[in-house]
Amino acid sequence: MPAGVRIPRFVRWRRHPVLAGSAALLLAAGLVLGGIRAYGVLFPPELACGKGMTAAGRGPALACVGVNLESTPFTKDEPARMRELEKTIRAANDAVRGESAAVVLMLNLSPVVDVDTLTHESLYHNIEGAVTAVWRANNTAAYGSRPGIKLYLANMGSRYGSWRQAVDSVGKHAASERIAAVVGLGQSTEETRRAAAAISKELHIPVIGSTVTGNSMNLDPDDPAKPIPDMFRVAPTNTHAVIAANQYAGTLSQAVTSLAVIADGVAGDDYTATLAAEAKTRFQAPGRTVTTLPYTSPRELAADSGRRNYLIDQFNLMHANLCQAAPSAVYFAGRGRDLGAFVQTWVQGAPCGIDKLRIIAGDDASQAIRDEAVLDGIKSGRVEVAYTALASPQQWGEDCPGTDAKRNFDQFRSAFTGSPDPCTKQAPGTGRSGAAPLRFDPAHLASGQAMLTHDATAAAISAVRRAGEGVRNPGQLTGILHQFYCAQMLPGASGWLSFGDDGNPVGKPLPIVQINADGTTNTVSLTWPSSAPNLSLPQRGGTGAPGC
Incomplete structure (x- = not known):
């Protein structure tokens, strides 16, 4: 080769095929990565999800589902109040030091208007109740001291359609x-039931339903024919709700000689199905006729397609038959x-x-x-509405010192609102941690859902702190939870917590609540559909409490 003549670079590369191949791979990889980054810039994901979650659903139902480990948003346009609660949870979790265990509150945390039969407003109450239980655990002596407790929210998506992803994330x-228990679940549907069964069968983690x-x-x-072995709940069943409603009907000044059951026949909703089935039989009484008037709410309906109008069309057709039945009262066995x-x-x-139509x-x-x-x-005077609440802030009365059950509620209310105990005047915290008190709105107690979710979370925490090694093996907590009866009943905001062999609560009251025209409520009576009043722990040798 003549002096001064240089070999072209590509020819030199051909003399080294290994180097040439490596260079080609690096070039291709760079192009791929660059292309991905460019695509991500030009076409960003419709919804970015935080750690523990993935995007699911379409349109208005698009949401992040799974366990929210970083307290990030569930939806693109999440309400400000939800963001505030997520920040509160993250700050509380970050403050936990040393050994810890976690409780997961699993719900539909991305409800869609006209599709779901719950609202963000009701979700806030549930979350606030769980936050209060964890705050009491980490900042007072209410449930012992160790381990520290973290709270994570888990979303099952609209209509609980992503329950499988939520369970897998847990x-x-x-x-x-160190997830020790799952609480909440939300509504009684086929999806939430399958979620509970999967958590029990596959993960061997106890589930405590709140509502x-x-x-x-x-x-x-x-x-x-078989129970879900690791499932518990703190709310009475629909059987007890109808017994309580029938007790209330018997106290009305005008005798209920005829009653119409407005029964939703939608498939897959265990709440409406079992409520209607119980009502058809348990309202039967000498001298009373019971008529069933069925309707079917939509199971699948696109967002903003008019769920209410869909139902108004059916209730318009029902109107003549309701008039024909001429009931003294109506029992509405449908979604609120x-x-x-x-x-x-x-x-x-x-x-x-x-x-005036009396609706229960x-x-x-x-x-x-x-x-x-x-x-x-209600303002028109054409209807009055009462319902069997699962809990009510008025159910224990106002007298001081009141019963032990009232004192349990007063301590909860003090922690929930950040106000002193109304009877003892004691501040909500013990100063053990120096954490700021919570300041939730006492009006959020009206639905009772904060009380129930607090109690479910408190039961999980109580089991964790009694279990020792159970923090590493959550399955052991099931045995602990089954020991909460008789003298080991747990103090709850909604009443003493005592579990039967089937995991259902025993000896729980059901308040009857009336809705007023201004949106306030009054507790008109407190029923005990499954036991005598259960207001205190039993004295030694006593038999008054469930399980004794």
């Missing part, structure tokens, strides 16, 4: 986050979010000789406390 992070009342919710969905459509149709329908409903009517159609109906 399983994926159970060991690293699930459907009679079948603790039964294996694939083999209903649908009660407004029924009331509106009755009030605006043709008069038929019934001056199940606990889900707490969703209707601020429903304008319900409030307008």
Whole structure:
């Protein structure tokens, strides 16, 4: 080769095929990574999810589902109040030092208007109740001292459609986050029942339902003859709700000689199905006729497609038959979010000789406390509405010192609101940690949901702190939870917590709550559908408490 003539660079590369191949791979990788980054800039993901969660659903139902380990948003346009609560949870979790265990509050945390029969407002109450239980655990002597407790929210998505992803996320992070129990669940549906069964069967982690009342919710969905072994709940079942409603009906000044059961026949909703089934039989009484008037709420309905209008059309058709039955009272065995459509149709329908319709409903009517159609109906004088609440801040009365059950509630209320105990005047914290008190709105207690979710979370925490090695093996907590009865009953805001062999609560009261025209409520009576009043721990050798 003549002097001064240089070999072209590409020819030199050909003399070294290994180097050439490596360079080509690096170039290709760079192009791929660069392309991915460029695509991400040009076409960003529709919803970015924090650690522990993945995006699921479409359109208005698009949300991050799974366990929210970093307290990031569940949806793109999440309400400000939800963001505030997530920040509160993150700050509390970051403050936990040393050994810790976690409780997961699993709900539908991304409800869609006109699709879901719950609202963000009711979710706030549930979350606040759980936050209060964890605050008491970490900052007072209410449940012992160790380990420290963290709280994580887990989203099952609209209509609980992503329950499988939520359960898988719990399983994926159970060991690293030391998840000891799952609480909440939300509504009594086929999806939440399957979620509970999967957590028990696959993860062997106890589940404590807070407001699930459907009679079948603790039964294996694939083999209903068998119970879900690790499932507990702090709310009475629909059987007890109807017994309580019947007790209340018997106290009304005008005798209930005829009653109409407005029964939702939608598939997959254990709440409405078992509530209607119980009502059809338990309201039967000598001298009383019971008529069933069925309707079917939509199971699948696109967002903003008019759920209320869909139901108004059915209730309009029902109106003549309701007039024909001429009931002394109506038992509404449907979802509380649908009660407004029924009331509106009755009030605006043709008069038929019934001056005022007395409506009794199940606990889900707490969703209707601020429903304008319900409030307008009450204002008109054409209806009055009462329901069997799962808990009420008024159920223990105002007298000081009151019963032991009232003192338990007063301590909870003090921690929830940051106000001194109304009877002892004691501040909510002991000063053990120096943490700032909570300042939740006492009006958020009206639905009772904060009380129930507090109690479910408190039961999980109590089991964790009694279990020792159970923090590393959550399955051991099931045995601990089964020991909470008789002298080992747990103090709860909604009443003493005592679990039967099937995991259902024993000896729980059900308050009867009336909705007022201004959206406030009054507790008109306190019923004990399954036991004598259970107000105190039993004296030594006593037999008054459940399980003694």
